[in-house]
Amino acid sequence: MKTIQIGRTSVSVLSGDITAWSGDVIVNAANSGLLGGAGVDGAIHTVGGPEIMEQCKDIRKLQGGCPPGHAVMTCAGLLKAKHIIHTVGPIWEGGGGGEELTLAECYRSSLQLANEAGARSIAFPNISTGIYGYPKASACDIALKALTGYLKEDKPDNRLEKIDLICFDAENAELYIQRLDQYA
Template sequence: MKTYTIGRTSVSVFLGDITTWTGDIIVNAANSGLLGGKGVDGAIHSAGGPEIMEQCMEIRKEQGGCPPGNAVITGAGQLPAKHIIHTVGPIWEGGGRREEHTLAECYRNSLLLAMKVGARSIAFPNISTGIYEYPKGPACDVALKAVTNLLEEDLPDNRLERIEFICFTPENEELYVQWLEQFTQEKEAHI
């Protein structure tokens, strides 16, 4: 695990299984119907039990799902986290359909929702890089820029002490570590 500090928040990257993570909030790379699915979404629903789906169905009744880039929150069922933020990443269609903007909004809106509920820790998967086929390198760039930009805003309701990126593949882990190392080196050079 590699850890970096941005403002008062530690940002870590490691290879692992998000369903076993202990903290306040895990982020689920959901589909817009909030109906469970494959990849990380399927793993979270399977490990967390039926109460997650029941809460997702309540959200569907209230607002008809979750559009790409948006985020909603449920309990975590049987998972060790306290809550799940479900966000819907973009399906990669070559980059000409505002996928970068939508992916950045997934991270930003998830963090804002976490701050709204007073979370101190949050864990992200690599949103959209699995079955939605967003290229891993550009997805890493979007994710970390969105997170670091929001942390640099120094928002008054930000109580986040820990943000963790839980990578499913060694390739993603390496990309995130390299990006954060370069980011911190550039920050130190400007001090």
């Protein structure tokens, strides 16, 4: 584990399973259909139970899903968190399709939605680095730059006291631990 402090917010890198995290909001690396899937998305829906999917279906009826870079919120079902923010990361297509901007927007839109909901803590997975194929080192830098940039803006509505970056695999954990200080 490694932690830095930015203003009132601690940013920590942890290894583990995001579905076991306890706090206000966990972020789900969802697909645009909000219908569950593999990886983090599948784990969150499996552990969290059917109530999450029911709320995702309601969102689909209202707005047709969630476009890449955007975020929506549901209950957390049986998870220890209070809410889930579902955000849709980009599928890596070589870097020429705006993937960097979309990935950064996933983090910013999730933080904004968490603040609007009054959250004090939030946990992120490594968005788009699994089946979406985003190169892990690039995704790490984009995530850290987006998160710390948001915090350094010193928004008056920022209530977040804790951001946990929960890495499921050792490669991501090592990247985040090595690079975190660069963004303090």
